[in-house]
Amino acid sequence: MNACAISLTHVTRRYDNAAALDDVTLTAPQGGVLALLGPSGSGKSTILRLIAGLEPVDEGEIHFGEELVSAPGRTLAAEARRVGMVFQDYALFPHLNVIANIAFGLDHLPRAAQAQEALRWLDRVGLSARAGAYPHELSGGEQQRVALARALAPKPRAVLLDEPFSGLDPVLRGQLREITMSALGETGATIVFVTHDAEEALLVADRLAILKSGRLLQEAAPREAYDHPTSLDAAAALGPVNVFEGKVESGRVLTPFGAVAAPHLPEGAPARAVVRAEAVELAPGADARVIDRRPHGAHDLARIEAKDLVWRALIPARLATGESVSVTLQPAGAFAFSV
Ligand code: ADP
Numbered sequence: 001m002n003a004c005a006i007s008l009t010h011v012t013r014r015y016d017n018a019a020a021l022d023d024v025t026l027t028a029p030q031g032g033v034l035a036l037l038g039p040s041g042s043g044k045s046t047i048l049r050l051i052a053g054l055e056p057v058d059e060g061e062i063h064f065g066e067e068l069v070s071a072p073g074r075t076l077a078a079e080a081r082r083v084g085m086v087f088q089d090y091a092l093f094p095h096l097n098v099i100a101n102i103a104f105g106l107d108h109l110p111r112a113a114q115a116q117e118a119l120r121w122l123d124r125v126g127l128s129a130r131a132g133a134y135p136h137e138l139s140g141g142e143q144q145r146v147a148l149a150r151a152l153a154p155k156p157r158a159v160l161l162d163e164p165f166s167g168l169d170p171v172l173r174g175q176l177r178e179i180t181m182s183a184l185g186e187t188g189a190t191i192v193f194v195t196h197d198a199e200e201a202l203l204v205a206d207r208l209a210i211l212k213s214g215r216l217l218q219e220a221a222p223r224e225a226y227d228h229p230t231s232l233d234a235a236a237a238l239g240p241v242n243v244f245e246g247k248v249e250s251g252r253v254l255t256p257f258g259a260v261a262a263p264h265l266p267e268g269a270p271a272r273a274v275v276r277a278e279a280v281e282l283a284p285g286a287d288a289r290v291i292d293r294r295p296h297g298a299h300d301l302a303r304i305e306a307k308d309l310v311w312r313a314l315i316p317a318r319l320a321t322g323e324s325v326s327v328t329l330q331p332a333g334a335f336a337f338s339v
Contacts, residue, residue: 001083002157002192004065005030006051011060011070013046020046022214023060028158029206030065033191034220035183037201037237038211044194046214048160051192052085053078064157084151084189088163091147092135098122098146099131102139105154111221121149124183141172148180155322158190165200177204198238202226210237232274232337240277240301241312245339247271254305258329262336270339277301279315279333285326293321 006028013021021043028034034042049055050062053069053076062070069076084105092101103119109117122128125145135143144164165173165181180203184191195201201208202222210217210225210233218234229235232243244255250267252259253273257280260273282290282302286288291310293302295317302313302327304323315321 003031003188004067004157005063006034006158006190006192007063008050009061009063010063011047011050012042012058013050013055014058019214021050024211024214024216025060026209026216026219027207028190028192030190032206033181033193034207034209035195035201035205036209036211037195037198039196042211043214043215044196044211045162047211048085048192048194048227049101049164051084051158052160053081074279082154084154084156084159086144086147086151086159086161086164088166091214092143092150094135096134097131097136098127098135098180101135101146102150102153104150106193117153118149121153122146124152124186125149125179125194141176142166144168144176145179148183150188152189155187156189158192159184159187160192160194162194163195163196166195171254186278191226202238210234212237225289227332229274229335232272235274235276235335240312240314242275242280244273244275244309245270245274248336255329256309257304257311257327260329260334260336261331264337265338271339272339274335274337275329276309276333277312277314279330280304280311280315281328282313282319282321282325282326284322284324286324287326288324290321290323290325 009025011024037151038044042249050057056075057070099118101120106114106117123245125148127145129149165176193204208222208225209219212233218230227240235241246253248262248269253262253271255273262271265271288304288306291303291305293300298315300317302315303310304313
């Protein structure tokens with residue numbers, strides 16, 4: 001299958017003089033999953049189009065392994081890249097049945113082998129019973145499985161997925177994510193996966209790239225990005241955070257809810273403490289007042305107040321707290337940045 005690492009080096013892409021991507025350097029590891037995480041408009045889809053060869057770069061280079069595929073004035077044609085794509089809206093050919101959709105990219109094979117190979121992939125995504133169906137006869141989740149089989153059948157070097165599950169309900173989404181990631185894993189292809197859902201990004205990624213306004217905020221292994229964010233924005237991209245502007249005193253920033261270690265920042269300098277909501281622990285006591293709490297998945301999201309500052313705490317739903325609580329900040333989820 002010849003999977004290869006995909007590297008962007010100082011890539012910039014402009015539309016009407018505005019940079020949709022600004023000096024982005026990142027790598028999708030060979031045979032691994034790079035997740036691109038960021039809000040709408042942060043440049044995720046633009047990265048996919050540039051990797052696919054659908055658009056040129058204005059600055060920088062893209063390599064597939066050692067091979068230079070994009071540089072200013074030089075764009076290897078999309079057909080020559082051997083990249084498969086799966087989009088949010090499935091993009092199946094409406095006039096072709098399921099088997100013909102999957103066989104579409106297999107015209108290098110004899111006809112009988114095309115059908116055989118298409119059936120094999122259809123079986124792999126658990127849909128062999130629907131071989132003769134047309135796209136409009138399938139549910140959204142089924143269409144997405146056909147789109148996946150179609151992308152994988154030609155044995156691409158890389159597969160690019162653009163928010164592939166965002167149109168689906170949460171239960172189906174989880175099931176389809178498992179089917180998809182396991183089928184992708186078997187092919188050994190390099191995967192670039194676009195999502196705006198932090199949980200999904202953390203679940204699927206070997207490497208995680210966090211983007212905002214066309215800039216790369218951080219590229220790291222998911223655990224590293226979660227435990228060691230490099231900025232407020234990078235921390236906030238992975239879950240709710242609390243912020244306090246203060247200054248460094250004795251190697252710490254003193255917030256109304258507790259101290260946050262800042263040994264790397266100069267004494268007396270202005271600093272921003274950033275604390276994940278799940279790192280704010282509550283117990284009976286008298287440090288702060290609970291304003292309210294509401295269910296948030298398996299947890300409760302409580303709002304707490306001290307010295308006119310309101311923070312959010314993600315606490316176990318079973319935990320009873322009164323009006324008045326003591327607060328402990330878990331160091332693993334508390335960070336200090338210079339401002
Ligand atoms: P995301 O996928 O993260 O939502 P995009 O890559 O689609 O972000 O877009 C990044 C920025 O580039 C946005 O500001 C968007 O409006 C702009 N953009 C994308 N494609 C075009 C285009 N063809 N023409 C003009 N602007 C575009």
